[in-house]
Each structure stands twice: as C-alpha cells, then as structure tokens.
Amino acid sequence: MALLEGKNLTKSFGGVLAVDDVSFSIERGETVGLIGPNGAGKSTLFRLITGVHEPTEGHVFLNGDEITGMSPHEICHRGLVKTHQIVKPFEHMTLLENATVGAEFGGREVDHPQEKAYESLEFVDLDHLAHTKPDELSVGALKRLEIARVLATDPDMMLFDEVAGGLDTDETEAIVDLIGDIKESGKTIFLIDHVMRALMSVSERVFVLENGQLIARGTPEEIQNDQRVIEAYLGKSAGEDAGVAAGD
Ligand SMILES: Nc1ncnc2c1ncn2[C@@H]1O[C@H](COP(=O)(O)OP(=O)(O)OP(=O)(O)O)[C@@H](O)[C@H]1O
Numbered sequence: 001m002a003l004l005e006g007k008n009l010t011k012s013f014g015g016v017l018a019v020d021d022v023s024f025s026i027e028r029g030e031t032v033g034l035i036g037p038n039g040a041g042k043s044t045l046f047r048l049i050t051g052v053h054e055p056t057e058g059h060v061f062l063n064g065d066e067i068t069g070m071s072p073h074e075i076c077h078r079g080l081v082k083t084h085q086i087v088k089p090f091e092h093m094t095l096l097e098n099a100t101v102g103a104e105f106g107g108r109e110v111d112h113p114q115e116k117a118y119e120s121l122e123f124v125d126l127d128h129l130a131h132t133k134p135d136e137l138s139v140g141a142l143k144r145l146e147i148a149r150v151l152a153t154d155p156d157m158m159l160f161d162e163v164a165g166g167l168d169t170d171e172t173e174a175i176v177d178l179i180g181d182i183k184e185s186g187k188t189i190f191l192i193d194h195v196m197r198a199l200m201s202v203s204e205r206v207f208v209l210e211n212g213q214l215i216a217r218g219t220p221e222e223i224q225n226d227q228r229v230i231e232a233y234l235g236k237s238a239g240e241d242a243g244v245a246a247g248d
C-alpha cells in the first residue's frame with residue numbers, strides 16, 4: 001500500500017485554479033521530487049497534503065487512512081510533516097528551544113522532547129549552536145534548523161518546500177548530504193526545489209507540475225529528457241528565473 005496517496009486534488013482560490021485534479025502515490029521509503037515553474041501550485045499541493053488548506057475537491061490518504069480536512073497538528077500526529085518555504089524561527093528562543101517546540105507541540109507524543117530536539121540538532125549538525133539564537137545563523141543553517149524542527153516530531157514522512165533555495169554551493173551540498181542521511185534513516189521524502197542538481201540527485205522519481213496539473217512523472221533521467229518538461233520548465237526562461245540552467 002502507498003504511504004501517501006492524493007486523489008483528484010483540486011484547489012481554487014476565487015478565480016485561480018492553483019491545483020487542478022492531481023492524483024499521485026508515493027511508496028514508503030521513496031524520495032520523490034516535485035518541480036515546476038513559479039506559481040505552478042507546488043506549495044499549494046503540499047498545503048493540501050498537510051492540512052494547511054482544505055482541498056476544493058479530492059482526497060488525501062496516509063497509510064490507507066483518509067486525512068483530508070484534518071488539521072496540520074492531527075496530520076503531524078500521524079507522522080506527516082512539512083517544512084515552510086519561508087523559514088521563520090522564533091527569534092527570541094535558542095535553537096534547542098526552537099527544535100523542542102517541534103518535539104513537544106508537533107503533535108506526536110515524543111517521550112523526551114528536549115532530548116529528541118537535541119538529537120535532531122545533532123543530525124543536522126547544529127548541536128554546537130544549540131544554546132545560541134537563530135539570528136546568528138546563515139541561510140543554510142536556518143534551513144537545517146527548519147529540518148531539525150520537523151525531524152524532532154519523529155515523522156515517517158517529510159515534505160520539504162525549497163530547503164535548498166537561496167543557498168551557496170557548500171550549503172547546498174550540506175543539504176543534499178543531509179537529505180541523503182534522512183533517506184537512509186528510513187524516512188519517506190517528498191520535496192520541492194528549483195535547484196535541479198540537488199533535487200535530481202536525491203530523488204528516485206520526479207513529478208512535474210504546470211498550471212496546477214501534473215504534466216509528467218518519471219525517473220530524473222526521463223524527466224530531464226522529456227520535451228514537454230524542457231519546454232515548460234527546464235528550458236530557457238523558467239530555468240533562468242529559478243537561478244539554474246537546464247541540466248545544472
Ligand atoms: N492563499 C492563497 N490565496 C490566493 N491565491 C493563492 C494562495 N496561495 C497560492 N495562491 C495562488 O496559487 C497559485 C499557485 O501558488 P503556489 O504558491 O502554490 O505556487 P508554487 O508552485 O509553490 O510557486 P513558487 O515556485 O514560486 O514557490 C499562484 O497563482 C498563487 O498566486
């Protein structure tokens with residue numbers, strides 16, 4: 001049975017059809033990438049899956065159970081969490097306190113929240129800064145703190161919304177390594193990114209969204225050679241918009 005399944009997911013905001021009849025399934029242990037031009041509906045699809053928005057139509061199943069319409073808190077309790085595209089840690093709290101919020105209030109009953117939070121900081125290589133405030137962090141470290149926050153909820157499946165966005169080469173490499181470690185620890189990952197090299201290197205399969213619709217799915221190699229995808233996204237303008245060249 002698929003770990004995550006979306007059936008005919010649709011979301012309209014007034015006149016804007018942000019997600020248009022999207023169906024997919026992801027098996028336990030898989031890492032799947034989601035790409036597409038700006039405004040394609042990627043973040044909205046993630047919000048439908050994690051209960052931030054209720055779909056206009058369609059259904060979401062986690063482990064065979066319908067989770068459509070449940071709150072993000074309840075969905076987290078069932079083991080599915082998402083990072084935020086725009087990272088906003090609590091500035092007045094230390095990194096350990098920030099990660100502890102995930103462990104304590106994320107929805108899953110973690111026995112020793114602070115230990116779990118510290119473990120998560122170790123995992124993302126921020127434990128040496130556990131007692132500092134996030135305003136001292138680089139963009140890459142902030143993204144890793146965001147990953148630690150969701151890791152501390154002890155999830156089965158993690159959705160990453162642009163965790164490699166805006167990073168320099170070294171920071172991107174650190175995130176790619178980290179995603180590899182998270183995969184190895186047995187978690188299922190669904191990630192959005194415009195940084196093609198990072199996304200293609202960690203994903204076993206890639207979905208492509210354009211104008212709210214899934215226009216292609218396949219292995220990274222199949223997607224990179226798909227004419228429609230090259231035209232919609234990987235080719236010239238969209239690639240440049242996203243700060244990456246085709247095949248980057
Ligand atoms: N809360 C909202 N209210 C109204 N319109 C919205 C809302 N959220 C998203 N949209 C619209 O839905 C469409 C899809 O937006 P979304 O943020 O999902 O795109 P995206 O693929 O994540 O883009 P990006 O790559 O820039 O992050 C856009 O036209 C956007 O303006």
Ligand SMILES: [Mg+2]
Pocket residue numbers: 042043044085
């Ligand atoms: Mg987005």
